[in-house]
Amino acid sequence: MRFHPNNAIRSWGRVGNRQHQVARPRFAEDIRQWNANDPSPRLAVGNRRSYSDVCLCDGGQLVDMTGLNRFHSFDTESGVLVAEAGVTIDALLKTFVPMGFFVPVTPGTRFVTLGGAVANDVHGKNHHRVGTFGRHVRSLVLERSDEGSLRIGPRRRLDLFAATVGGLGLTGIISEIEIKLQPIPSSQLEVETLPCANLAELCQALAAGDADFEHNVAWIDCTATGASLGRGLITRGNWIDSGTHEAHRERGKTVPTDRFGPLLNSLTLRLFNSAYYANGCIKAGRSVSHYDPFLYPLDSLREWNRLYGRDGFYQYQCVIPEATGSEPIRDLLAQISAAGEGSFLAVLKRFGDVPSPGLLSFPMPGLTLALDFRNRGQATLDLLARLDAIVASAGGRLYAAKDQRMSREMVVRGYPKLGQFAAHVDPACQSEFWKKVHP
Amino acid sequence: MTKVLVLGALSDIAEATCRLYAKNGASLTLVARNKARLDSVAADLRVRGAKEVHVHAGDLAKLDAEKSVDAWAAELNGLDVVLLAYGLLGEQRELERDLKGAAALIDTNFRSAALWSLAVANRLEAAKHGTLVVIGSVAGDRGRQSNYLYGATKAGLGVLVQGIAHRLAPSGARAVLVKPGFVDTAMTAHIEKKGALWSSPEKIAALVRKAADRGKPIVYAPGYWWAIMSVIKSVPAAIFHRTKL
Numbered sequence: 313m314r315f316h317p318n319n320a321i322r323s324w325g326r327v328g329n330r331q332h333q334v335a336r337p338r339f340a341e342d343i344r345q346w347n348a349n350d351p352s353p354r355l356a357v358g359n360r361r362s363y364s365d366v367c368l369c370d371g372g373q374l375v376d377m378t379g380l381n382r383f384h385s386f387d388t389e390s391g392v393l394v395a396e397a398g399v400t401i402d403a404l405l406k407t408f409v410p411m412g413f414f415v416p417v418t419p420g421t422r423f424v425t426l427g428g429a430v431a432n433d434v435h436g437k438n439h440h441r442v443g444t445f446g447r448h449v450r451s452l453v454l455e456r457s458d459e460g461s462l463r464i465g466p467r468r469r470l471d472l473f474a475a476t477v478g479g480l481g482l483t484g485i486i487s488e489i490e491i492k493l494q495p496i497p498s499s500q501l502e503v504e505t506l507p508c509a510n511l512a513e514l515c516q517a518l519a520a521g522d523a524d525f526e527h528n529v530a531w532i533d534c535t536a537t538g539a540s541l542g543r544g545l546i547t548r549g550n551w552i553d554s555g556t557h558e559a560h561r562e563r564g565k566t567v568p569t570d571r572f573g574p575l576l577n578s579l580t581l582r583l584f585n586s587a588y589y590a591n592g593c594i595k596a597g598r599s600v601s602h603y604d605p606f607l608y609p610l611d612s613l614r615e616w617n618r619l620y621g622r623d624g625f626y627q628y629q630c631v632i633p634e635a636t637g638s639e640p641i642r643d644l645l646a647q648i649s650a651a652g653e654g655s656f657l658a659v660l661k662r663f664g665d666v667p668s669p670g671l672l673s674f675p676m677p678g679l680t681l682a683l684d685f686r687n688r689g690q691a692t693l694d695l696l697a698r699l700d701a702i703v704a705s706a707g708g709r710l711y712a713a714k715d716q717r718m719s720r721e722m723v724v725r726g727y728p729k730l731g732q733f734a735a736h737v738d739p740a741c742q743s744e745f746w747k748k749v750h751p
Numbered sequence: 752m753t754k755v756l757v758l759g760a761l762s763d764i765a766e767a768t769c770r771l772y773a774k775n776g777a778s779l780t781l782v783a784r785n786k787a788r789l790d791s792v793a794a795d796l797r798v799r800g801a802k803e804v805h806v807h808a809g810d811l812a813k814l815d816a817e818k819s820v821d822a823w824a825a826e827l828n829g830l831d832v833v834l835l836a837y838g839l840l841g842e843q844r845e846l847e848r849d850l851k852g853a854a855a856l857i858d859t860n861f862r863s864a865a866l867w868s869l870a871v872a873n874r875l876e877a878a879k880h881g882t883l884v885v886i887g888s889v890a891g892d893r894g895r896q897s898n899y900l901y902g903a904t905k906a907g908l909g910v911l912v913q914g915i916a917h918r919l920a921p922s923g924a925r926a927v928l929v930k931p932g933f934v935d936t937a938m939t940a941h942i943e944k945k946g947a948l949w950s951s952p953e954k955i956a957a958l959v960r961k962a963a964d965r966g967k968p969i970v971y972a973p974g975y976w977w978a979i980m981s982v983i984k985s986v987p988a989a990i991f992h993r994t995k996l
Contacts, residue, residue, distance in 0.1 A: 314940070314941070316940060316941050316943065317943065318943055319943075320943070335940075336937070336940055338763075338937060339788055339791065341787065341788070379937075382791055382792065382794070382795035383794070383795045383798035383799065384791070384794050384795070384798070385794060385798065386798045407774075407798070407799055407800075
């Protein structure tokens with residue numbers, strides 16, 4: 313395996329520059345031969361859709377896993393797929409939707425690898441039904457620098473498996489994943505859009521919809537204030553029983569440059585959010601939609617992260633525990649709208665009570681809020697610190713995959729099993745996140 | 752269903768092309784050196800929908816081309832497409848001083864590839880059916896100080912395939928030379944700055960597949976490389992020699 317210098321690699325948030333040595337193996341055999349003989353700090357990365365420092369290793373080696381993109385086997389009866397870790401959900405769907413199967417859990421972009429989905433224990437709009445991605449992993453192969461190649465799972469080395477699911481790539485290099493796919497009756501969903509005039513209505517409707525809808529999420533107008541604070545649109549849906557099994561196609565445009573950053577400001581944000589809400593009110597009701605625009609609305613705009621300009625942006629995602637209610641969400645939104653910051657697409661979702669399998673898994677029962685902030689330097693960091701204080705006092709936590717500037721303290725407070733996790737870290741694995749948490 | 756023989760099946764472009772055929776239920780025979788890797792690629796192609804996949808691990812420089820092509824054609828019960836997709840890039844500066852290494856590169860890229868092309872041509876001509884697709888390179892269009900040895904082997908192979916296309920024309924069989932420009936593969940992983948002119952192996956694979964179905968005997972991939980190479984070929988030596996291309 314040969315590493316080549318690359319100074320262009322950034323996480324999805326595009327904040328800061330790093331120097332990496334990058335190798336792109338095409339077979340697990342390449343990794344196995346190299347792994348035992350090279351103790352240099354390294355991190356395996358997938359399609360680098362994480363916004364934060366969990367997919368960076370400044371000064372170290374990155375093992376780009378996207379070359380391991382083969383399916384090993386598929387059982388059409390049980391839906392069990394064995395695939396290499398670099399397979400993207402995008403590629404998986406193109407092959408398996410026509411056969412009537414879908415990933416059991418998907419994040420809001422299909423451009424993530426299966427390895428990345430495990431390492432961040434991602435969740436989707438159906439979390440209230442099926443929990444996180446890791447819940448559906450039956451086994452995986454981990455390449456350890458000290459122990460070699462291991463197959464682990466819920467029944468084999470459970471301790472190491474629990475550390476690896478949501479383990480941010482630190483417990484070794486995930487090379488293969490065995491996962492049970494979900495049979496789908498068609499590739500379309502019946503989708504309902506439901507406008508809610510304020511936060512209380514929105515939270516109530518979200519909670520009420522969980523029983524009847526497999527997918528249930530809210531877009532929230534993060535610029536609204538006063539009586540309208542927290543207004544938004546619920547979109548919820550179920551797969552429809554009849555119809556074709558048609559995979560998505562390549563579509564959409566690419567944002568050509570990051571020089572439009574100045575176009576994004578308090579005024580345009582407010583205009584966009586108001587228009588989006590108004591449009592949602594007009595379009596309220598039920599319609600049939602292919603899974604692609606419903607589950608992956610942003611994937612039609614390639615490289616959309618360039619919209620935030622040359623300095624990049626921060627994504628912020630927190631979860632507020634069920635017991636604390638929606639009051640902390642109100643406080644967060646009040647801070648955000650007062651600052652005139654926020655994003656085009658802020659998202660609110662209720663996590664269900666299906667336990668997350670990983671020691672560092674993010675989801676827990678409660679409300680999760682996710683939104684972007686353009687990087688305006690200290691002003692942005694100050695705002696996010698104020699949000700941190702609200703999340704911390706509510707007993708909530710932040711999502712490492714999203715938050716580049718999450719402090720060590722927030723990690724320690726939010727993740728009580730951190731000490732247990734640290735014991736399973738591969739001695740050769742390193743990331744910027746881990747350097748910060750475990751200096 | 753389409754019957755495809757792939758020589759050098761572990762290259763990025765070859766594997767990406769195989770996936771396109773597999774999706775449509777093709778039968779494939781894959782040949783390359785590493786058995787374990789071939790098995791892994793074959794398993795993937797089966798999941799993607801290939802009707803059958805055979806693998807043969809071996810060194811193409813040592814196998815008997817005529818006998819092997821006949822055996823593989825029999826195994827597939829005929830040949831619709833034969834893709835020849837192997838080659839070495841080599842380090843020009845080093846090879847100028849290491850003539851044994853230069854000979855090895857010429858043997859692989861030209862000698863071996865030419866003999867396999869001839870063996871396949873004989874078979875397709877007799878069957879009056881099928882297309883030989885050979886991966887060439889735009890580097891074969893003009894000798895440049897940075898990679899003329901590689902370029903020369905691809906140029907030689909290109910003329911050979913062009914001749915085979917001419918020869919096969921009356922029979923109904925075809926031969927096509929596909930000339931990719933910059934492709935982001937294991938062969939070019941060391942080049943850091945990858946700009947707008949770079950293509951993915953998947954993009955090239957789609958063009959290879961199209962070229963196998965119909966069209967001219969020489970195909971630039973993507974097509975804009977024809978324009979770029981026309982300009983590069985027409986620059987007078989007096990000017991060209993001042994560049995570091």
